[in-house]
Amino acid sequence: MAEHETDDARPEPEAPAPGGRVLAAVAGAVPVVLGAAAAWLSLRLDIGTLTDPGPGLWPLIVSALLVLTGAGILASVRRVEGTEAFTRGAIGVAAAAVGLFVYASLFEVIGFEIPSVLLLTAWLRFLGRESWLSTALLSVGVTAAAYALFILTLRVPLPHLIAL
Amino acid sequence: MDLSPVLTGFSVVFEPQNLLFCLLGVTIGMLIGVLPGLGPAATIAILLPITYNLEPVAAVIMLAGIFYGAQYGGTITSVLLKLPGEASTVVTAIDGHQLAKRGEAGSALGVAAIASFIGGTASIILLSLVAPALAGVALAFGPAEYTVLALIGIFLVGTLGSGSLIKSAAAAGAGLLLATVGLDPLLGTPRFTFGTDQLADGIDFVIVAMGLFGVGEILYNLEHRDRPQAAVPAFGRAIPSRVQWLRSRLAILRGSVVGFVLGILPGGGATMSSLVAYAVEKRSAKDPSRFGKGAIEGVAGPEAANNAAATSSFIPLLTLGIPANATMAVLFGALMLQGITPGPALMTEHPDVFWGVVNSMYLGNLLLLALSIPLIGVFVRMLKIRPGILAPITIVITMLGVYSIRNNAFDMVLAVALGLVGYAMRKLGFEPGPFVLAFVLGSLLEGSFRRSMRIFGGDVTEFVQRPLSATLVGVLVLTVVIIPVLRVVRARQVVRAAEPAEP
Amino acid sequence: MNPRPFTRRGLLAGAAAAPVAALAACNGVQGGADAAEDDFPTRAIDFTVPFDAGGSSDLLSRAVCLAAEEPLGQSIALANKPGANGAVGLKELVSGDADGYTLALAVKSLFAITPLVVDDPDAVAIDDFRIIATLTNEAYVLVVHADSPYQSLEDLVAAPSLNYGTAGVGTGGQLSLALLFGLAGTEATDVPFDGGAPAVTALLGQEIDVVSGSLAETMPQIEAGALRPLTVFSEERNVFLQDAPTATEAGYPVVVDQRRMVVAPSEVSDTVAGALVLAFEEARQDPDYQAFLQDNYMDVWEVDDVEARAHLSEAAELYAQNVADVGLALGDGS
Numbered sequence A: 001m002a003e004h005e006t007d008d009a010r011p012e013p014e015a016p017a018p019g020g021r022v023l024a025a026v027a028g029a030v031p032v033v034l035g036a037a038a039a040w041l042s043l044r045l046d047i048g049t050l051t052d053p054g055p056g057l058w059p060l061i062v063s064a065l066l067v068l069t070g071a072g073i074l075a076s077v078r079r080v081e082g083t084e085a086f087t088r089g090a091i092g093v094a095a096a097a098v099g100l101f102v103y104a105s106l107f108e109v110i111g112f113e114i115p116s117v118l119l120l121t122a123w124l125r126f127l128g129r130e131s132w133l134s135t136a137l138l139s140v141g142v143t144a145a146a147y148a149l150f151i152l153t154l155r156v157p158l159p160h161l162i163a164l
Numbered sequence B: 001m002d003l004s005p006v007l008t009g010f011s012v013v014f015e016p017q018n019l020l021f022c023l024l025g026v027t028i029g030m031l032i033g034v035l036p037g038l039g040p041a042a043t044i045a046i047l048l049p050i051t052y053n054l055e056p057v058a059a060v061i062m063l064a065g066i067f068y069g070a071q072y073g074g075t076i077t078s079v080l081l082k083l084p085g086e087a088s089t090v091v092t093a094i095d096g097h098q099l100a101k102r103g104e105a106g107s108a109l110g111v112a113a114i115a116s117f118i119g120g121t122a123s124i125i126l127l128s129l130v131a132p133a134l135a136g137v138a139l140a141f142g143p144a145e146y147t148v149l150a151l152i153g154i155f156l157v158g159t160l161g162s163g164s165l166i167k168s169a170a171a172a173g174a175g176l177l178l179a180t181v182g183l184d185p186l187l188g189t190p191r192f193t194f195g196t197d198q199l200a201d202g203i204d205f206v207i208v209a210m211g212l213f214g215v216g217e218i219l220y221n222l223e224h225r226d227r228p229q230a231a232v233p234a235f236g237r238a239i240p241s242r243v244q245w246l247r248s249r250l251a252i253l254r255g256s257v258v259g260f261v262l263g264i265l266p267g268g269g270a271t272m273s274s275l276v277a278y279a280v281e282k283r284s285a286k287d288p289s290r291f292g293k294g295a296i297e298g299v300a301g302p303e304a305a306n307n308a309a310a311t312s313s314f315i316p317l318l319t320l321g322i323p324a325n326a327t328m329a330v331l332f333g334a335l336m337l338q339g340i341t342p343g344p345a346l347m348t349e350h351p352d353v354f355w356g357v358v359n360s361m362y363l364g365n366l367l368l369l370a371l372s373i374p375l376i377g378v379f380v381r382m383l384k385i386r387p388g389i390l391a392p393i394t395i396v397i398t399m400l401g402v403y404s405i406r407n408n409a410f411d412m413v414l415a416v417a418l419g420l421v422g423y424a425m426r427k428l429g430f431e432p433g434p435f436v437l438a439f440v441l442g443s444l445l446e447g448s449f450r451r452s453m454r455i456f457g458g459d460v461t462e463f464v465q466r467p468l469s470a471t472l473v474g475v476l477v478l479t480v481v482i483i484p485v486l487r488v489v490r491a492r493q494v495v496r497a498a499e500p501a502e503p
Numbered sequence C: 001m002n003p004r005p006f007t008r009r010g011l012l013a014g015a016a017a018a019p020v021a022a023l024a025a026c027n028g029v030q031g032g033a034d035a036a037e038d039d040f041p042t043r044a045i046d047f048t049v050p051f052d053a054g055g056s057s058d059l060l061s062r063a064v065c066l067a068a069e070e071p072l073g074q075s076i077a078l079a080n081k082p083g084a085n086g087a088v089g090l091k092e093l094v095s096g097d098a099d100g101y102t103l104a105l106a107v108k109s110l111f112a113i114t115p116l117v118v119d120d121p122d123a124v125a126i127d128d129f130r131i132i133a134t135l136t137n138e139a140y141v142l143v144v145h146a147d148s149p150y151q152s153l154e155d156l157v158a159a160p161s162l163n164y165g166t167a168g169v170g171t172g173g174q175l176s177l178a179l180l181f182g183l184a185g186t187e188a189t190d191v192p193f194d195g196g197a198p199a200v201t202a203l204l205g206q207e208i209d210v211v212s213g214s215l216a217e218t219m220p221q222i223e224a225g226a227l228r229p230l231t232v233f234s235e236e237r238n239v240f241l242q243d244a245p246t247a248t249e250a251g252y253p254v255v256v257d258q259r260r261m262v263v264a265p266s267e268v269s270d271t272v273a274g275a276l277v278l279a280f281e282e283a284r285q286d287p288d289y290q291a292f293l294q295d296n297y298m299d300v301w302e303v304d305d306v307e308a309r310a311h312l313s314e315a316a317e318l319y320a321q322n323v324a325d326v327g328l329a330l331g332d333g334s
Helices: A020-043 A057-075 A091-111 A113-127 A132-153 B004-013 B016-034 B040-051 B056-081 B086-100 B105-140 B143-157 B165-179 B205-224 B242-263 B267-286 B297-312 B314-320 B326-337 B351-384 B388-408 B412-428 B432-455 B469-502 C009-027 C033-036 C056-073 C084-095 C109-114 C155-157 C172-184 C196-204 C215-223 C270-284 C286-293 C305-328
Strands: C045-049 C076-081 C103-105 C129-145 C161-164 C188-192 C211-214 C229-230 C256-263
Touching: A020 A057, A020 B165, A020 B267, A020 B412, A020 C211, A057 B165, A057 B205, A057 B432, A091 A113, A091 B205, A091 B412, A091 B432, A113 A132, A113 B388, A132 B388, B004 B351, B016 B040, B016 B056, B016 B351, B016 C229, B040 B056, B040 B326, B040 C056, B040 C103, B056 B086, B056 B105, B056 B297, B056 B326, B056 B351, B056 B469, B056 C161, B086 B105, B086 B205, B086 B267, B086 B297, B086 B388, B105 B242, B105 B314, B105 B351, B105 C076, B105 C196, B143 B165, B143 B267, B143 B469, B205 B388, B205 B412, B205 B432, B242 B267, B242 B297, B242 C196, B267 B432, B297 B412, B314 B326, B314 C196, B326 C056, B326 C172, B351 B469, B412 B432, B432 C188, B469 C196, C009 C215, C033 C305, C045 C056, C056 C076, C056 C129, C056 C256, C056 C286, C084 C103, C084 C109, C084 C129, C084 C256, C103 C109, C109 C256, C109 C305, C129 C155, C129 C196, C129 C215, C129 C270, C129 C305, C155 C172, C161 C172, C161 C196, C172 C305, C196 C211, C196 C215, C196 C229, C211 C215, C215 C229, C256 C270, C256 C305, C270 C286
Parallel strands: C045 C076, C045 C103, C161 C188, C161 C211
Antiparallel strands: C103 C256, C129 C211, C129 C229, C129 C256
């Protein structure tokens, strides 16, 4: 009985807007481009033969599969659904990703504590719109809890500043 | 069969010290299972020094507990947060997370825990009865058999998707392509490594799963953070309803058998088991369209299978000394450090270790079931936390987990990059499931195929000349060609039969 | 096991050493460092295992570090950082501080065999390191299945065609068999697996005819009677396998082995290196460590930095020469 409730058990807050023809075409173009690029790189490796394959053969086959499926998606642009339009929120996604890259690059240099507090602060305050107080409490609290759990309890060799 | 060593094994388990370490092991296992990215192999390696001063039996009981305990814990994050930490829980995440979104997280996890318990326990019973006889099964599988098995797996990946088939195929293709990154398995030629030896050994599966599923999902939700949040659905109970139980019953049984059999194969059998179990359930269901949208059988079958496989993957280690996966390799090391060589002689030379470990798993599974039910109640409350708070906490823990795989910050960069890929895939209507599983099976397929060709001297027909691989080729043809064709034919007949009745 | 703290060691040590440093400054050269180094080590040492947990390098590292903690008077924190036959972890070691607080395990094959397979302009070389302690010399043994028709090396090389399994490209097992069959003119196909265990599994299942692997990988199966050793690729017979003749005895001068050692970055000061060398020398005498070697069929290799260095560069030249003589292309060639 449960599965009959799938769609109407609770109202979807606001269904994401479908992506339309352009995004559907992008969905087909990406595999084609990716496959073509990989095929070009594979061809620069030794292909060998089917009975004695070189390093390039299998990547080439997979690239061909990608190009074919991509072409298939392009051919049915009108029918294939499931894409979603990008919204202004995508800027937040890009910012978050940049933040995570910075996090990863600082991690081994200055240990995990400061980057973790900074990352949590940025996400909580600017992406999550928490108050400054709860942001401060949470980011320090979570970092301390992670320290206790990973470093003190599980002894995971994470780079860290504070030696206890 | 002489039962006395088995009974001695039980008396070993019930020594207070061993009971304690069993409890400790499964608790740690469950904990690290819940923490995304932190896997049992890394944890056991980290905890090895603690075991130096323990009795060998106690040490191995504890470490084994971490391994199968992590299987239970991993389900929780897969279902609640769509963060599968192991290849075997990727499948669970698909329907499990849908159930959670619908407010049935409690009962989905309840079914998963019960399925895990039954799968694990059934597998131990089978292991105790037939382990020595089954050791040979692992050896019967050569590169040729793995080639066909991987090929079956890749076609089964197609059944995972609930959307467009061609998009699933494209996602699987991308997964296969990513799997070729690294040194060529036979020739050592760098492929798509762009000159860095960080990529020489390829990309760890966990990073791919964490990136595409976990980070991708978080980034996706971030875009829509301004959208009014859905009312938090009721969580339901950890005890499944009668209907759910009736639906899951047979799925659990089938999953247990599938998992036990495939888990014996050291080269990727455990990964295949949950996939095969899912495919079996979807194909045998009256209404396959429910799958991917929250079918409880899609959780029960694969969960029973991956726990049964986790248990039977001890068979090659304990009977042949062959570690079936990274975790088993570390356990192998733990035994070696204790001065015990796992191998053909283990059962006769160290029956207390063999039966002690095997029998401790009965207890361990029981403890895990007892731990799971109340813990589920605690963990589902996580969903009540505002996404604005839950997301950053999840991302930090995921990043720390990813780092711990190889103690390498480069892997964190990879996980974020793959997270962006996962986000873009979601926007463009591709599903991550086929990508991730094709990634796992891709290197198995390529490596096994090329090894086979070398062994066969380039003769492809040998695949159908060896009895076992020929049988598997038969299974492949049956599932990929014959059954779908029959379905189409039958569907047409139904349509034709129905037509005259139309007014 | 201790975590690895990123303490501001430079500052702390500098502050502590300041008065002494003023005196020591007239010695020129290393200034204040000497004073701080005299009581080296003052905190935990980080030890990188550039391989996966559970393998031979990992187990050996754990055993020797455990034994070295007492003579050092500090704990040693072990972390696995696998990748590219140890290159990932060792490159990091080289790029880090050369203060003696970071050590790693290194293997001979990375310096002697990997360059024959992988063409990496940034590859680490033995000159980037100071060898603190040489540890083991592990022989490669050629094994066939117990039911195999081949009873001796002569039988084997006379076979019309063979498939041989190895633990992967650029491993000593691959090199040893490629050289043997190259010298003997046997038509043999190389089947590299993803590690030693899958290769042994395939041999147990008789998918392939022969494997060359380490004793740790093969001895349990040899003792169980499942595999038969035909030859070892060492200069002298192996202590654990007295009955197996060397390949050289049988007329094929193929000597390939794996050796493991503890290394520090090359710029580490003499004082610090001296303290480490002494500690590891003592560790090698530890009865538990020696029992570990015995249990894992590892032969000792205990020489000084100069001799070890000479051995590694000679081996690299010898292998390159051997490969050229036989006309082999390991892997894809380079």
